[in-house]
């Protein structure tokens with residue numbers, strides 16, 4: 380672990396200086412981004428040798444929150460605490476999740492300035508100077524090579540593997556939330572505003588000390604259709620029959636997401652709504668992967684769609700739930716041949732990549748590839764006259780340019796340290812029992 384990963388997050392409850400260009404020790408320079416929840420500024424940290432930080436400034440509430448708050452004030456408020464506005468709720472979730480994260484592919488949070496007297500909350504984060512990954516040009520053509528795509532996807536897989544191991548579902552994986560470091564060698568995941576935390580079953584108390592996580596992360600939140608429409612998994616955009624009936628336009632008669640859909644003899648959408656799990660991040664990662672390869676999303680509203688945004692969203696969700704996706708003839712800026720949606724040659728790059736997308740874009744989350752599955756070797760079988768022969772084991776595509784895959788897999792595994800500790804404890808207990816037997820020491 381490097382120094383950045385071991386530093387703890389400071390929580391400052393007093394804003395001493397809030398002049399035009401200064402927030403406590405941070406001197407604001409330019410604005411680097413703006414989202415739904417706030418603005419992000421590049422700042423220098425005077426108390427830390429002028430280190431560059433990204434300062435996200437979030438208002439505790441915005442005008443839309445007021446109506447929601449009024450509605451909620453009429454409801455019982457369990458802990459007697461004032462209800463949080465939805466903006467403040469979202470930023471509290473973001474802080475809770477980010478406070479916990481220590482990983483080379485996740486943006487680091489350094490400090491939170493949360494002064495109850497102020498209407499804004501400030502998040503000082505690691506500054507990712509390379510900015511969001513650029514993946515298509517104005518003609519919707521890919522701009523990244525296959526090798527660059529592999530490196531980006533590999534970084535995101537590592538970040539997601541860590542998050543999932545910690546019980547965190549990101550819920551908004553997309554190219555805009557993947558930022559380069561200044562030298563463009565590492566990609567990091569940002570924006571935890573809609574992330575969800577599922578505490579481990581074994582403990583009743585979260586290791587997110589001091590945070591009442593059941594209030595912050597109610598289970599019902601998982602069912603909400605939030606995130607970026609083109610990147611949402613089928614189980615999120617799943618429609619009930621009721622919804623289908625209330626759709627205002629005729630084309631929605633074609634909605635079949637609650638029926639059994641058969642594709643190539645495989646059931647692709649279950650009758651019951653599947654539970655929302657970390658598999659939704661794998662779907663969004665696959666959509667991101669597709670975008671990087673082809674310069675456009677796999678599911679989109681056709682150009683002929685009408686002006687009604689609600690209707691267009693409905694068409695998109697219908698596609699996500701029921702339609703297959705297609706691939707262009709070539710992929711990446713290097714224009715590598717794909718071989719189509721079902722390439723024939725199992726040794727071709729087209730086959731390997733389309734097969735990978737296929738495993739990640741399964742409609743049923745139970746059939747979808749998991750992160751560990753993306754990291755293990757593929758077995759290549761040969762159909763013989765009477766049975767299957769294992770032809771070879773091939774390193775997964777994402778590890779292709781890694782010099783020592785075995786060492787890399789061990790080093791990057793989130794359980795590597797746990798395994799090492801287990802081994803160490805086994806060794807230590809063996810030495811201890813040897814000691815007991817040779818020296819006749821009494822154990823208390």
Ligand SMILES: Nc1ncnc2c1ncn2[C@@H]1O[C@H](COP(=O)(O)OP(=O)(O)OP(=O)(O)O)[C@@H](O)[C@H]1O
Pocket residue numbers: 411412413414415416417418419433435486504505506507508510511555558569570571572
């Ligand atoms: N650590 C960072 N370093 C550099 N730029 C950043 C950083 N964090 C955010 N940004 C920039 O600011 C933009 C908005 O940030 P962010 O996505 O966190 O805000 P948000 O309000 O949560 O957005 P959204 O509307 O997607 O929920 C990002 O798209 C990115 O361009």
